[in-house]
Amino acid sequence: MDVFLQQLINGLTLGSIYGLIAIGYTMVFGIIGMVNFAHGDVFMVSSFIALIVFLILTAWLGISSVAFALLIVLVVAMALTALWGWAIERVAYRPLRGSFRLAPLISAIGVSIFLSNFVQVTQGARNKSTPPMLEGGVVLMQSESYTVFLSYKQVLIMAVTAVLLTGFWYLVQRTPFGRAQRACEQDRKMAALLGIDVDRTISLTFVLGAALAAVAGVLYLLYYGVVSFSDGFVPGVKAFTAAVLGGIGSLPGAVLGGLIIGLIEVFWSAYFSIEYKDVAAFSILAIVLIFMPSGILGRAEVEKV
């Protein structure tokens, strides 16, 4: 029971991070129907931005308040990563709109390769580890053999995720931008006819997706304290799995999928084998796509002839 509880906490923490990345996949797929392959690498870039900004703040400017530093890191990382998201869409995807179906996918793979190697070239291939940013926590349950520990990091990750998702949900459901975004998702041509600036909406979708990936990047760095240039691919695929599992195109689905994937990964590592945890994630991806391609909360696609 105590092991179970501890794994549940760990799984939800990891799942929050996957959920945040998954939203980027699901929104982009919803609006232009492409798998934004580079999204995982955008997440990795944001982790690096967070790392460097954190180092500047603490080592050079001597800011001692961790909460204040983390807030600045979060804001800066979100802004700069959003710029990356915007630039990528502008350079690599927008010229391909209306081109043949494979083109955006190949272009996205190219961006993904570019980003990871860009970071490798500019920052070096080694793992970068930070000093622990936030320590301590509360003991939830204590038995003679096992202690269930909820660290402040985990509380912070879940809290930030919850707050941001609420804000994001409000943005999509209640604001003019959200309405435009949902309209474009349903029918781009019709939305354009009704006076919605489709290009701008798509751009903003990428910007928002990248900003949420940046939040995930900051939280990832906070949680693990280490990042390397190749860290984008596997979390990216897992987040995509989460998006598909939840039903691609559905925002609550992405979060739900993220939590499920996080829990499965953690429990699999705890009870079965840690070596095969990525195999488990990839297998779930394949199984979900084959047997229930519309996911848990998605709508089934109807093929028109």
Added chain:
Amino acid sequence: MADARTPGLPDILRDAGLYALVAFGLCIPIIAYRTDAGPTGLELTPRWKLVAAFCAAIFALRVVQRLILARRDARRALTPSPAQATEAVQGEPDAGQRVSKLGLYAFLGVALTLPVIATTASGGLGPARYWIDLGILILTYVMLGWGLNIVVGLAGLLDLGYVAFYAVGAYCYALLSTTFGLSFWICLPLAGLFAAAWGMVLGFPVLRLRGDYLAIVTLAFGEIIRLVLINWTDLTGGAAGISSIPRATFFGIPFTADETGFAARFGLEFDSMHRVVFLYYLILGLALLTNLATLRLRRMPIGRAWEALREDEIACRSLGIDTTTTKLTAFALGAAFAGFAGSFFSVRQGFISPESFTFLESAIILAIVVLGGMGSQVGVAIAAVAMVGGPELLRNLGFLSAVFGEGFDPNEYRLLLFGLAMVAMMVWRPRGLISVRVPSVSLGERRAISGAHVSEGHG
């Protein structure tokens, strides 16, 4: 757009300034500060000069681009061309492009005589090694590209896990030869068979999937196979891989210096290069075999069924074509050629590890197929030369280190440029280098058509 309004210089400068500003935003803090491990944790090294240089370069490039564009637009506005009658479809090249027969034969001629050319040019077999090795590398990718072309180009099934079958072939030869001592010539067909079987096994579950989903599932399968290869240490040696794989023999005669060796039997002086030249012709033969098989299959009912499937799956089914068999044969045949190539890879290297079979390899092979123009055999060969040979050129550009200072290693930038090239080619030539297709079957005269008229498949 041939707009009447030509932008003035202030416009251009402001626009370029905006570009530089965005570039600046992208540079900080990734380029501006380098993190290095120091004695007390990570340390930052500022590199603002690099950022300034980078932004200036972007600014200059944009100004030049705008000036060129402005001149082109002005010229176009003066002489309206018939192409302007309708709005230009973005990125679709015209159908007038042809590969001349002469070029084709020249290409083949160079491929057949490369060892001779390289030896004469560099004065001896030894110094020619670099070029022959490069030729082997390129031909391996040509073969993989042609194999994948069956799946992607002909049947229209997007496969992102193709490298898995390459791995199956490679491990098949490595394991069979190190465990049972089987020779390469027995293992080669076996590797093809195994890979084809895996193609069927992995193809079966994905029959219903289409488009991006198919791509992602095949990617997942490719990764699963790689992860199993890493973790199943008892069988595959794990991440350390398998070493001391037996070398290739000349149909049973080893390339050794003693009197049973190749050199002694044929009365030649021993040279370790004999093996390399033999490997070159081996992979050339295998690649040409792949090409021949593809060209012949295209004419056969199964090949026509592939292409029909690519054009319209529903129409295909209505006409009574068994889409299950059609898809599975495409997967299996594509996989079989990857299996041959894999088994060749392992006999050439003598050492294999899961490192060689990452997703990046799949992406490179797919990029070769798409850059070549899906379905075009010549295009794939040219693309393989460009994609594999091009980065090799970077290695030899010594003058670059004179420009960028000591310690500049062009090879580091190989993949960076590769990624950029993938994006650039999608933006400029999404239909590939060779955008002309000759339909396999046609009513009346056989004519080349634009690649834009060929569907890219649903699956």
